[in-house]
Amino acid sequence: MLTTDKRIKKKNSGWKGIAVIGMITILIVIALRIFLFASFKIPSLSMEPTLLAGDFILVNKLIPGPRIDFLGNKETNSIFRVPGLRAIQRKDVLVFNDPYYQSKVIVRNWNAHYVKRCIGLPGDTLSIKNGNCFISNDSTTAVVRKYQDENRLAIASTQYDTPRMFKSLGWTVHNFGSIYIPRKGDRITLDSVNRHIYARLIEYETDKKMTEMDGLFYLDTDLCSAYTFQKNYYFMAGDNSSDSKDSRYWGLLPEDHIVGKVSYVWKSIDPNSNKYRFDRFFKSLDE
Structure with a gap:
């Protein structure tokens, strides 16, 4: 039979074990969030039909590699990124930090996030002519997407047709460029x-x-x-081009602003009815 002192010691030992397990679990979760995955909720229509408002997405940080923000070098204005599985590819859907968050210059605000599709890579020359987006580089020349859609063409000229950043060049969202996308060392x-x-x-x-x-x-x-140039840059676009403020409006995205590639919709809730959209659960964007 256990004495009172032994019972107390056994009880304390049990609580210590639970505390250790709890701390290990917290550390594992933190490590996973830093090095592997992040989750975000889609608030807008700019990526329809690929992503819907109310989708919860899982972001793979291994593409292009997890960014360790607190290890960056402020003196050289550089970040620290662990080598990833592969580089960014054309048509990847990416989560990144808003480069012009409440500012007319590029800022590092790691709290404001966008999600768009990458259509222009470092080394590409991109132009949009009559709503058709052309890419040329060392190996190919191709139409990569069409910006013409019935909704957009039905709208008369508005303030949004002429991107403010490129107003002096006379570019519009349907006739844009050409623009060379710099790669590091160019x-x-x-x-x-x-x-x-x-x-x-x-x-x-x-x-x-x-x-x-x-x-x-x-x-x-x-x-x-x-x-x-010291960094790589990318041209980002929303799939719902008539309701997307993307690189046509604010320019090229610095690579150090990229968080990772969207892999899955792991949960989805209709914002109008608050009902689960089960058909979108664990929907892969690699299909």
């Missing part, structure tokens, strides 16, 4: 046209202000006739 000569395309990217990478004076370009006070 060197681009600056002129009066591509200054409008790349100035904010260069300012983000250098943390300096670009100005133009007498046809010459300066970063702060340093003359800058050409620039070598």
Whole structure:
């Protein structure tokens, strides 16, 4: 028969075991969220019909690799990313941080997230002509998507037809570019046209202000006739092109803003009826 002291020790030992298991479970969950997966809820219609408002998505951080934010180097304006399974591919659906969150310059706000499809990769030259998006690069030239749809074409010219960032170039959402998407190491000569395309990217990478004076370009006070990019960039688009503010409006996405690739819809709730959409449970985006 156990004495009172032995009973107390056994009870305390049991609680300690439960506490240890609980802490290990918490650490495993934290590690999974940092290195492997994240979950987000879709709030809008911009990715219909692929993703619906009320979908809960599972994001695979192993593509392109988990970003460890607290290990970044503030002095060089660089992040730390663990090598992943593969690089971003065209047509991947990605979750990324809003590069222009409440700002006219690129910011690092890791709390604001978007989900769009990647249609332009580093090294591509992209243009949209009469609603058809063309991609050309070292190996191919192809139409990768159509921006023309009945809803959009039925709308007369509005403030949204002319992207504010590219207004000075005369581009519209249906006639856009051409625009070269920089890859790390690319060197681009600056002129009066591509200054409008790349100035904010260069300012983000250098943390300096670009100005133009007498046809010459300066970063702060340093003359800058050409620039070598330090990061890869991507062109992102919503599947529901008539209701998507994407790279046609705010420009190219820096690679360090990417969280990961959307793999599954693991749960879905209709926001109008609050009913489960069971047919969307564990729906793969790789189908």
